[in-house]
Amino acid sequence: MAQHDRYISPFSTRYASDEMQYIFSDDNKFRTWRKLWIALAKAEQKQGLAITDEQIAELEAHKDDVNYEDAIAREKLVRHDVMSHVYAYGLQCPKAKGIIHLGATSCYVGDNTDVIIMREALQLVRKKIIGVLANLAKFADEYKDMPCLAYTHCQPAQLTTVGKRATLWMNELYMDLEEIDHQIGQLALRGVKGTTGTQASFMELFGGDSAKIKAVEADVCAQMGFTKVVPVCGQTYSRKVDYNVLSAVAGLGQSAMKMATDIRLLANFKEMEEPFEKNQIGSSAMPYKRNPMRCERICALSRYLMVDVLNPAMTAGTQWFERTLDDSANKRIAMAEGFLAADAILNILLNVSDGLVVYPKVVRARVMAELPFMASENIMMKAVKKGGDRQELHERLREHAVAAAAVVKQEGKPNDMIARVEADPAFGLSREEIEAELSPEAFTGRSAEQVTEFLRDVIQPVLDANKEDLGQHVELNV
Incomplete structure (x- = not known):
């Protein structure tokens, strides 16, 4: 039932997924603590400590049913979260309580x-x-x-x-x-390192046998699904x-x-x-x-x-x-x-x-509004081929571009550069000849090829290797 009389993180109510919230939940945390205690007991037993199968079975029987109330009450008394959970686990596992957390910090x-x-x-x-x-x-x-x-x-x-x-x-x-x-x-x-990382407590437990201590650590590591400490x-x-x-x-x-x-x-x-x-509201006022x-x-x-x-x-x-x-x-x-x-x-x-x-259509219209400026070099080359002077045409194009930009910015009118070039006898070009240079597809370089290559060479191998992660869909809470 929702609580409305205290602060609750928006990550919990609005933003984060149930999956991620579970990963950082008390259940996942304290059940993992218990798995680690079980792993330690099994590893220590293998190396000769007096830990029985019955004790380990008792620990495993209660690995998931964390008795939070007992742990909370104990922590209020001793002010130590780990020892409070050792105590609570021990209440559920009276036969095994003496070997929980053995040698560990x-x-x-x-x-x-x-x-x-x-x-x-x-x-x-x-x-x-x-x-x-x-x-x-x-x-x-x-x-x-x-x-x-x-x-x-x-x-x-x-x-x-x-x-x-x-x-x-x-x-x-x-x-x-x-x-x-x-x-x-x-x-x-x-890993299994003891209070200050020296493994001194385990030296005591195993009579100074470093090989057994290293074996315990490697065993715990493997049980928890890791390859190294x-x-x-x-x-x-x-x-x-x-x-x-x-x-x-x-x-x-x-x-x-x-x-x-x-x-x-x-x-x-x-x-x-x-x-x-369909029913989304963009603004309360507009x-x-x-x-x-x-x-x-x-x-x-x-x-x-x-x-x-x-x-x-x-x-x-x-x-x-x-x-x-x-x-x-x-x-x-x-x-x-x-x-x-x-x-x-x-x-x-x-x-x-x-x-x-x-x-x-909007994308195309915005392109066409700017393309006359971008196509100026192509237009100039076409006019040179018809006998124009490259240097003179370059200067005239610069002047036309400045004037056309002023029309757009100061008067709020469409870009009229094409009309200006058409009307300038120095270019000797018809509107059809000019517009032939205004195909947007001619100005995108290798964009399409780059997309194909990037998808093929970089992204597709990732998707092929992770097919189980494809097709995800998310509905947002808000």
């Missing part, structure tokens, strides 16, 4: 769980980036031949195509995907890991904000729009408005995500010696909300990229 469950959760979250981010790339690949291919104005300095420049511009968005998302893959590939468990650490894994991971995720914010900003500007030009639902609210939300959440990466950066830098606890409260918020923000951004990107609307 709090970061055995805390840090290892954080790494496991980050990997799960990165995998979900990865899946959704691939879904966006798949949507944009269809869009780019469909519109690879449609000429449109390119813009440098937000001023009309040499033509590109609608599809080619989409590949610019895709290329940055592909770069994000590569960085996400890199972070997934290099994640390592903290950090080579050295203090009490915690280096907080630079959090910074590296969130930096990769924050890179998505950069790409998403750039794409969303382009779409917002194109919506202003009336060339392209994000999906707009019924005609079609505001690009989804792309605006992408930009807002992207700013939050990009700024959030400062938290793990500062946390990594302010750790003292083997560890200080000023990381904990910040980390609980910053890492979870960074991923929730990324998830929210990707949900909107999936929705927007699945329903982008292009207005071909």
Whole structure:
């Protein structure tokens, strides 16, 4: 039942998916703690500690039914979250309570769980980036031949195509995907390292037998689905890991904000729009408005995500010696909300990229309004071939362009450059001859070929390798 008398994060109610919220949920966290305790007990048993199959079976029987009330009551008394959950687990497992957390420090469950959760979250981010790339690949291919104005300095420049511009968005998302893959590939468990990373408690447990300690750590690592542990650490894994991971995720914010900003500007030009639902209201005061609210939300959440990466950066830098606890409260918020923000951004990107609307006639009209300026060199060459003086024609074209621009900007009238050139005897060209140089398709260079090559060589291999991630559709809550 909804609660309306206290703060609830908009990530939970408006933006983040159920999948990502579960990854950072108490259930996932504390069940993972229990899996780690079970893994440790099994590994220690294999290396000769007096742990029975009955004790392990008791732990496994209660691995998912976390008794939160007992843990909460205990933490209020002892002010220690891990020991409160050790106590609560022990209440459910009286035969095994004496071997829960044996030889471990709090970061055995805390840090290892954080790494496991980050990997799960990165995998979900990865899946959704691939879904966006798949949507944009269809869009780019469909519109690879449609000429449109390119813009440098937000001023009309040499033509590109609608599809080619989409590949610019895709290329940055592909770069994000590569960085996400890199972070997934290099994640390592903290492992079984003891209080300050020296494994001293395990030396005591195993009578100084380093081989057994290393075997326990390797066993736990394998049970949790990892191939490696950090080579050295203090009490915690280096907080630079959090910074590296969130930096990769924050890179998505950069790409998403750039794409969303382009779409917002194109919506202003009336060339392209994000999906707009039948009953959607654009403005409470102006019924005609079609505001690009989804792309605006992408930009807002992207700013939050990009700024959030400062938290793990500062946390990594302010750790003292083997560890200080000023990381904990910040980390609980910053890492979870960074991923929730990324998830929210990707949900909107999936929705927007699945329903982008292009207005071909507007795109063409805007091209034709500027093309006479861009075609001036072609017109000049044609006039030279008919006997004109290149230097004189260049100057006359410059004067005509300045005058035509003034008509557009100062008088609000259409571009009349073609009429000016036609009327200038120095060129000796008819309107038909001039307009023959005004085919937009002749000014897009290799745009269409570049789209085809990019999709074939870069994107399609990713889609082929991840077919289970294709066909994602997202309905937004708001």
